[in-house]
Amino acid sequence: MRRQLLKALGLAAVVAGTLGCAAGATAAEIETGGKLLLTGGVSSLEGGAGGGLATWAVIAGNETNNGVGGKVHATYVDVSDYTLRAAGAAVGLHDRIELSVARQEFDTGATGAKLGLGKGFTFKQDIVGVKLRVLGDAVYEQDTWVPQVSIGAQYKKNNQDAIVRAIGGRKDSGVDYYVAATKLVLDKSLVLSGAMRLTKANQTGLLGFGGDKNDSYTAQFEGSAGLLLSKRLAVGAEYRTKPSNLGFAREDDWVDLFAAYAINKTVSVTAAYVDLGEIATFKDQRGVYISLQAGF
Amino acid sequence: MxxxxxxxxxxxxxxxxxxxxxxxxxxxxxGEQPVDPYVQSNANAGAKPMDDTRVFEAFRGKDGLVRIAADTVDRSMADPRIKEIFATTDVPRLKRTLAEQFCYVLGGGCAYSGRDMAAVHKDMGVTNRDMNALIENLQLAMDKEGVPFFAQNKLLAKLAPMQRSVVER
The missing domain is CATH 1.20.5 (Single alpha-helices involved in coiled-coils or other helix-helix interfaces)
Structure with a gap:
């Protein structure tokens, strides 16, 4: 388990290096950096910029409208009966377009044996995302309630097609579509974000897409509220509704309480207490979420 | 005769x-240079003043704002990211009008005697990155003055929309 986390961190470091070199090579023509601390959000579990469990309308990276930015992350979630490791990278272009990739490994550990999958059985999922800022500016436009609004899509591919079908899932891949609105309410030192996601994903896709109970897209909500305690530190809560497409186990909404800390403009850490509810018949999946991010 | x-x-x-x-x-x-004539108006400050004077008090009144404005300008002129922008700036005038602007928008009862934000920044080619660098310097100056973070953000909330008039590219 520890080795896999180290592997994920290693991957993140390699991607960071590659992105860093790319940034250096083009620094003469395209500028990097320039965003204020934390105004690019943190890395969400699915790879893009967000609050952690929720996706936000902000674009990843420290770049402004004239530059490119990027971010890598390694995330570790440890709840009662499962662990989830995730690593990914995102590139922000001109604070307008975000491209992201993420790999998630949902490790059933000892629970795998109880589920009849075998001890340490792991679902892996790859996610490729694109996000486009369509209007507003979350940071500057403090004289209006209009938020920054982005639209996006995430293609997700799970590696356990046979198991997904055995538990009632319909497909091992799917596409989520979302619209997100994020606003910094500087006057109150608050950051608010909401997103509406059209999805068929079971446990965000870790248990496949569509199911015996429901095989249609449903609209789900993601909300975040954070309080800025300093330039570097934000604390808050998130809520994410989820569909319940599978007959064999109920799927619950996700909740978290988070703290995001920017060590500097390059490195930030997110720590959260998460309640993921029931996952594959195992109830009350509560625990910790730790995410380390590096960006430019 | x-x-x-x-x-x-x-x-x-x-x-x-x-x-x-x-x-x-x-x-x-x-200590200041003459400027071309323009119509003086508080509307040039670019934001409406606050009703509540508690934030103004948290900035230690006009004296605090004079120190913060001066420190922000000094830091920016020493900041490799943006110092070139200030190469031909009338520094005493900038410090004075910046303090007036802060004082006016925080409801401190000062009159703003400077030009409007679009006129002041015209053809300077200021970018978002430049503006953010100045905001960071302002934050450091407010920290130095001991202004609480929540009060700092109330001033920044007043200044942030000026990005539309300040940033040209």
Missing amino acids: RHFTQSAALAAVIALGLAGSALAQDAVPP
Whole structure:
């Protein structure tokens, strides 16, 4: 388990290096950096910029409208009966377009044996995302309630097609579509974000897409509220509704309480207490979420 | 002859009148450079003043704002990211008008005597990155003055929308 986390961190470091070199090579023509601390959000579990469990309308990276930015992350979630490791990278272009990739490994550990999958059985999922800022500016436009609004899509591919079908899932891949609105309410030192996601994903896709109970897209909500305690530190809560497409186990909404800390403009850490509810018949999946991010 | 005297007196009156109005417009405070005439108005400050004076008090009033404005300008002129922008700036005037602007928008009762944000920044080619660098310097200056973070953000909330007038590219 520890080795896999180290592997994920290693991957993140390699991607960071590659992105860093790319940034250096083009620094003469395209500028990097320039965003204020934390105004690019943190890395969400699915790879893009967000609050952690929720996706936000902000674009990843420290770049402004004239530059490119990027971010890598390694995330570790440890709840009662499962662990989830995730690593990914995102590139922000001109604070307008975000491209992201993420790999998630949902490790059933000892629970795998109880589920009849075998001890340490792991679902892996790859996610490729694109996000486009369509209007507003979350940071500057403090004289209006209009938020920054982005639209996006995430293609997700799970590696356990046979198991997904055995538990009632319909497909091992799917596409989520979302619209997100994020606003910094500087006057109150608050950051608010909401997103509406059209999805068929079971446990965000870790248990496949569509199911015996429901095989249609449903609209789900993601909300975040954070309080800025300093330039570097934000604390808050998130809520994410989820569909319940599978007959064999109920799927619950996700909740978290988070703290995001920017060590500097390059490195930030997110720590959260998460309640993921029931996952594959195992109830009350509560625990910790730790995410380390590096960006430019 | 009497006619001439009358004319001369009239001319003198007119000249005095003109000099008087020019004086009102062009009175150059000590240490500052003259500027081209413009219409002075608090509306040039670019934001409406706050009703609540508690934030102004958290900034230690006008004296605190004078220190913060001066420190922000000093830091920015030493900041490799943006110092070139200030190469030809009338520094005493910038410090004075910046303090007036902060004082006015925080409801401190000051009049703003500077030009509007679009006019001041015209053709400077300021970018978002430049503006954010200045905001960071302002944050450091407010930290140094001991202004609480939540009060700092209330001033920044007033200044942030000026990005539309300040940033050109």
